[in-house]
Amino acid sequence: MLLKAFALLPDDLVTELASLGILTSTDLMFSSTPLEIYSRLSSKTISFPEFEACIKVILTKLATSGQEAVELDQPSQSCFKMETLTSLDNYLDGGLPCARVIEISGDNDSGKRILLLNCVLMSLLRNREIEGLWIDTTGDFVVERAVQILEYHQQSLDDMEILLQRLHISIATDMESVQQIIRALDFQLALVRTSSIQMKYIVIDSVTSLFGPYLSAVSSQGHAIMAAFMRYLRDFAKRYSVIILLINNATLMQPRSTARAQTTAEVTNPRSVFASTIRKPALGPSFTFMTDATLWVSLWPAQEEDEEKFTTHVVEVFRSKFSVSKYLVKW
Amino acid sequence: MDAQSQHLFSLPIPPSTLAALTKAGYETLDDLPQSDSANQLIDVLNIPLGASQTLYSSSQRPNSGGPGNLPSTQTAASLIGSISKRKSRRFTTHCPPLDALLDGGLPEGGILELSGPPGSSKERILLNMVRSFVEAGRTVLLVDCQDMCEPCHLDELMTDNSSARRLVSYLKIGSLTELMMFINNLSSCNDSFDLLAISCISYPFQNARLTKSARNYILEKIKQALTKVNISQNVTIVVTSQLVTKLVNIDGTTGNFDSVGAKGVMVPALGHVYLPSAKAFRVLVALNGPTLDTGSFRLLAPLKPGL
Numbered sequence: 132m133l134l135k136a137f138a139l140l141p142d143d144l145v146t147e148l149a150s151l152g153i154l155t156s157t158d159l160m161f162s163s164t165p166l167e168i169y170s171r172l173s174s175k176t177i178s179f180p181e182f183e184a185c186i187k188v189i190l191t192k193l194a195t196s197g198q199e200a201v202e203l204d205q206p207s208q209s210c211f212k213m214e215t216l217t218s219l220d221n222y223l224d225g226g227l228p229c230a231r232v233i234e235i236s237g238d239n240d241s242g243k244r245i246l247l248l249n250c251v252l253m254s255l256l257r258n259r260e261i262e263g264l265w266i267d268t269t270g271d272f273v274v275e276r277a278v279q280i281l282e283y284h285q286q287s288l289d290d291m292e293i294l295l296q297r298l299h300i301s302i303a304t305d306m307e308s309v310q311q312i313i314r315a316l317d318f319q320l321a322l323v324r325t326s327s328i329q330m331k332y333i334v335i336d337s338v339t340s341l342f343g344p345y346l347s348a349v350s351s352q353g354h355a356i357m358a359a360f361m362r363y364l365r366d367f368a369k370r371y372s373v374i375i376l377l378i379n380n381a382t383l384m385q386p387r388s389t390a391r392a393q394t395t396a397e398v399t400n401p402r403s404v405f406a407s408t409i410r411k412p413a414l415g416p417s418f419t420f421m422t423d424a425t426l427w428v429s430l431w432p433a434q435e436e437d438e439e440k441f442t443t444h445v446v447e448v449f450r451s452k453f454s455v456s457k458y459l460v461k462w
Numbered sequence: 463m464d465a466q467s468q469h470l471f472s473l474p475i476p477p478s479t480l481a482a483l484t485k486a487g488y489e490t491l492d493d494l495p496q497s498d499s500a501n502q503l504i505d506v507l508n509i510p511l512g513a514s515q516t517l518y519s520s521s522q523r524p525n526s527g528g529p530g531n532l533p534s535t536q537t538a539a540s541l542i543g544s545i546s547k548r549k550s551r552r553f554t555t556h557c558p559p560l561d562a563l564l565d566g567g568l569p570e571g572g573i574l575e576l577s578g579p580p581g582s583s584k585e586r587i588l589l590n591m592v593r594s595f596v597e598a599g600r601t602v603l604l605v606d607c608q609d610m611c612e613p614c615h616l617d618e619l620m621t622d623n624s625s626a627r628r629l630v631s632y633l634k635i636g637s638l639t640e641l642m643m644f645i646n647n648l649s650s651c652n653d654s655f656d657l658l659a660i661s662c663i664s665y666p667f668q669n670a671r672l673t674k675s676a677r678n679y680i681l682e683k684i685k686q687a688l689t690k691v692n693i694s695q696n697v698t699i700v701v702t703s704q705l706v707t708k709l710v711n712i713d714g715t716t717g718n719f720d721s722v723g724a725k726g727v728m729v730p731a732l733g734h735v736y737l738p739s740a741k742a743f744r745v746l747v748a749l750n751g752p753t754l755d756t757g758s759f760r761l762l763a764p765l766k767p768g769l
Binding site for chain 1: 466487488534538541542685686692693741
């Protein structure tokens with residue numbers, strides 16, 4: 132933060148520090164010891180104890196406030212949960228918890244989008260006071276699919292229309308637009324609203340096309356953009372108790388290159404229970420640590436004895452902060 | 463550091479501007495002075511006008527209101543309503559079998575890819591679409607990547623329509639670089655048009671030596687730009703593409719010339735990566751023999767009807 136933004140610092144001190152090249156609070160804290168900085172000041176308009184007191188004030192303002200452990204032990208039953216599949220919900224103690232950022236990754240056509248759409252619509256159906264935002268970044272979202280799902284659940288046209296009024300769909304093909312939408316939503320939710328309908332879901336479909344173009348092997352700016360945005364999403368989810376669901380695509384597992392490595396051999400994903408999983412979530416190894424859970428959806432190969440036309444999908448919990456990993460569900 | 467304010471490195475500003483701002487100690491949008499006009503940063507830090515305008519437009523507070531007032535957002539119910547209104551207007555390709563395949567013609571705001579061998583009439587159908595739009599009084603941007611659709615051909619086709627010259631804009635693309643420049647500038651183009659017709663989009667890729675990842679990157683960029691312009695400005699897109707041979711083994715996996723029993727299959731040259739896959743109609747135009755009198759159309763996508 133800029134030193135001149137702190138009203139508590141005297142202006143001449145700020146100007147003096149600026150002439151020494153110290154413009155931000157980070158420079159003041161970490162460039163050198165307070166004694167060394169004070170000795171470099173040309174005209175001593177304040178005394179050294181006063182200078183130390185100023186630094187202490189800045190530190191207090193910037194530091195994160197502490198929280199007692201007893202406050203952190205919130206009962207999880209009172210928190211809103213998103214129900215997904217029965218066995219997964221039984222395992223997760225009711226469903227996906229709110230105030231979290233959850234990644235759903237999988238290969239193309241593995242069923243991630245349809246799974247999320249089903250879960251969001253069912254949640255909107257059961258609870259008439261919540262609404263959801265679906266941000267489509269690839270243009271692949273087909274709204275008729277939502278209608279088909281609601282028809283399957285025997286909803287009349289009027290009920291369908293009322294429900295679909297609570298599902299907002301945005302089209303944003305790049306980072307800038309998504310930032311604009313979410314920050315605008317942030318601003319609106321921050322105002323005190325008397326409306327009873329609460330925003331509970333934000334789905335970003337998909338984040339791979341959003342962050343992918345920025346990630347490169349020669350620059351870390353893309354990674355910084357990704358990390359900063361993920362941190363903002365995490366903060367947003369906590370502040371408004373929203374569940375943020377991110378759809379991520381998959382890439383092939385690369386074999387570790389050694390002199391004797393066979394490049395044609397397929398590498399299996401150690402996070403998966405199945406040896407047939409040869410792909411991993413995209414966006415690099417650090418993305419999974421920027422979310423609270425990573426679910427992996429894959430298509431189960433069709434068996435010969437299946438005569439009816441249906442497909443089987445498998446959901447695995449690769450990593451989770453609120454449950455044990457390496458759990459799988461077949462639906 | 464406050465997680466709520468937006469970092470300056472995530473904004474689309476030139477690297478020199480970012481370096482100047484970082485050196486002056488500005489890290490997030492909240493650090494920028496709010497009440498001043500853009501001139502302060504220009505004079506003190508030598509930031510170009512365009513970059514400072516980007517900075518101030520990003521830091522503007524949005525309007526209040528419910529989620530209905532978010533930028534580029536509408537409810538699912540109104541989206542369905544607008545789609546049904548759009549689908550009622552269909553443009554004919556002047557080719558009855560293709561119109562039948564498309565359920566009456568290409569809907570407004572739809573995307574059509576025509577691929578086929580040389581000699582199949584895909585360019586002719588493209589020009590027919592241009593004619594449909596001109597007859598309806600809409601503007602067209604015709605991009606020619608292979609010198610197949612000269613303006614004089616277009617003139618001959620539309621002799622009975624005097625406004626054709628005013629409604630159709632023509633652009634010739636010579637290389638992959640020019641194609642990428644066009645794609646990058648597409649969304650910021652000031653002139654609006656209703657139909658984007660690209661003749662032979664696969665041709666610039668033929669002679670370019672690209673690694674697989676570079677090619678995928680370029681195709682993703684094209685997809686992003688086409689999606690953006692299709693959705694935000696409701697532009698109908700018609701594209702023609704050549705075919706390439708793909709060798710397929712008996713068990714369906716990709717083969718090569720040495721595989722025993724491998725068959726050669728003709729597929730569209732660029733695959734499906736560059737099109738927004740859910741909405742695009744992909745049609746293969748094939749010829750039924752050397753006489754060039756009869757041919758057939760095959761719909762490759764979408765596979766599920768009613769979309």
